[in-house]
Amino acid sequence: MAKTVKKVKKNKKTTVKKGAPQSKKSSVQKKQNKMSIMLHSYDHKLLDLVTGNISKIIQSTNVKYTVVPFRTKKKVYTILRAPFKYKDDREQFEYRKHRRLITIYDIKEDTINSLRNISLPSGVDIQIKT
Numbered sequence: 294m295a296k297t298v299k300k301v302k303k304n305k306k307t308t309v310k311k312g313a314p315q316s317k318k319s320s321v322q323k324k325q326n327k328m329s330i331m332l333h334s335y336d337h338k339l340l341d342l343v344t345g346n347i348s349k350i351i352q353s354t355n356v357k358y359t360v361v362p363f364r365t366k367k368k369v370y371t372i373l374r375a376p377f378k379y380k381d382d383r384e385q386f387e388y389r390k391h392r393r394l395i396t397i398y399d400i401k402e403d404t405i406n407s408l409r410n411i412s413l414p415s416g417v418d419i420q421i422k423t
Contacts, residue, residue: 333418363392
């Protein structure tokens with residue numbers, strides 16, 4: 294009887310090993326069905342508007358997605374007002390670059406077709422990665 298119990302345990306182990314590669318294949322398939330949309334803009338209000346429009350379109354197709362706001366990149370330039378003397382008199386200018394990342398999981402054809410018809414304002418840049 295002890296021998297039959299050992300054989301059953303071996304069979305269970307082999308079934309677990311056979312099932313493991315299938316889970317790896319499914320994780321690879323999930324990675325292939327992922328799309329990232331990166332949005333850049335100097336105006337945060339425009340960027341929020343576009344992000345809201347894209348998220349409404351994605352919600353209408355019942356697809357999982359995430360929106361991640363990135364840190365704002367801030368660049369400051371200092372310029373002398375007077376060309377010759379008055380060195381203490383300076384002026385500072387800055388610009389801020391706002392970014393958002395939208396990640397879409399399990400893409401459908403309806404989602405891609407509806408995202409193709411989006412009209413973006415002139416102040417927003419977009420990069421799409423699959």
